[in-house]
Amino acid sequence: MRFLKEGLRYHGCAIKSGVKPTTFTTNHLINLYSKHGLLQQAHKLFDEMPERNVFTWNAIISAYIKSRNLTQARALFDSATHKDLVTYNSMLSGYVSADGYETHALELFVEMQLMRDQIGIDEFTLTTMLNLTAKLSVLSYGRQLHSFMVKTANDLNGFAVSSLVDMYSKCERFGEACRVFYGCGGELDLVSKNAMVAACCREGELEMGLNLFWREPELNDIVSWNTLISGYAQNGYEKESLKLFVLMAENGFRWSEHTFASVLNACSGLRSLKLGKEVHAWVLKNGLSSNPFISSGIVDIYCKGGNMKYAELVHAANGIENSFSVTSMIVGHSSQGNMVEARRLFDSLTEKNSVVWTALFSGYVKSQQCEAVFELLSEFRAKEVIVPDALILISVVGACAIQAAIDPGKQIHAYILRMGIHLDEKLMSAMVDMYSKCGNITYAENIFQRITHRDLILYNVMIAGYAHHGREKEQLLRIEDDNGARYVQLANVYAAEGKWAEMGRIRKKMRGKEVKKLAGCSWVYVENKVHTFTSGDRSHMKTEAIYSALVCLAAELNDIAQEEIRAGAVC
DNA sequence: GTATTAACCA
Structure with missing residues (x-):
């Protein structure tokens, strides 16, 4: 019984003739109904069974997991008279793939470890847990799992390698991802290859990703193409991304909805209204509007292109439930200076995630409404249980910089230290910028000196700080808007410090953005x-x-x- | 019968 039709026919015959199907057959039917979304029918069969074995319990539990009803799945899990490793692994993977059940997953894994003698832990448990680690980005868990896999000789198969590569990459350990991938020594496994291409894209190593993509190209599938197209779009190479989209068709691959979402991303990056309209027409023609990724992508294109009227129309047709769409609208209105409308949209959301908060915060900063930023921070602290994340604080620190308000700036700095908020590169740069614009170059310099991983933005901010305080020596220091001169000057700073890799990256960025050094005129x-x-x-x-x-x-x-x-x- | 890779908003 591989098909639903077959199953239904068999089930009907069994009822008519009064023959009771065996437990084995009923288990099959439960799985078949669950696969086709017929959860109620599956449960009815389950209820009517005179005898149930471990396969029965596994079938009904995974039916509820598939329909995203984790509470019911857990209730059945707890009441199950037969349980094996598959039951545990199914429940675990259900928790990992759902949002907001991460703690449940961790607790269940601890329980499994305690019951290792009865239940056991296998490669399914380990890859599922690696997935959770990647999602939570907790490197120490990932390392422990990796060690366990090495000890139990579970670290070399395709599933293990792809999960490890994915985990290290999402935990921002590109080097370790490479080591796992190139160290496995076996044949090139497609999923591991795709995971590694994705890791290269995440790291901005597009050339490396492209080389890997063309290694044994006959292996490539639609995921390989989608990964590369999305990677180019996300690294600011929109035109190349669109070229790959064309090349993909020429190589005989039909696009999927994933492909299209990346193409939309590339179009919004290009800020071209003309292209946006073409793509919108394509979406309508192919009936893709119901996909929330795609419909919010269209809204984003119109917002980035500055046509809020069109954005509004598409957004209204999407329904306000799409939080990505709402966020794009908030950003769009903010960029037009319409903070009243941005605020109205923000207030219309019943659930506000940190991206939406950040959008409003940075909108106020961009419109130079600094008092509104400080008020919004009080509002955030009153409403939310969590502490503001680095991106929100960047806006607040930015508002202090605009107003040259050193006292509020110091207070925020102290608050960050007190709450133990992680100071990432961007927040540090914002802090350096704030102190230097508030006139305290010494504080700015102190923070700068303590940072070990200095990125492009940080150098930029520090150089600007020195220039404003009349401390320039590196005549190159003419700090203006985003132009080629600044990139060249930064490349020179890196060169002076012997940071050749960083320098290469800036040069690459220049090529990507097609920035040209303008001669002083x-x-x-x-x-x-x-x-x-x-x-x-x-x-x-x-x-x-x-x-x-x-x-x-x-x-x-x-x-x-x-x-x-x-x-x-x-x- | 359970697991791995790719998509949207700051």
């Missing part, structure tokens, strides 16, 4: 028109006339100078 206002020129510039229409005038002027200046020197000598 001067301008002159003649007859209602601005004329710009650089040193040695010969591009002006009247370049010959200009240079001959310059020769005359230089000669005249020379004469005047000679005259003055002679006069000086007489005096």
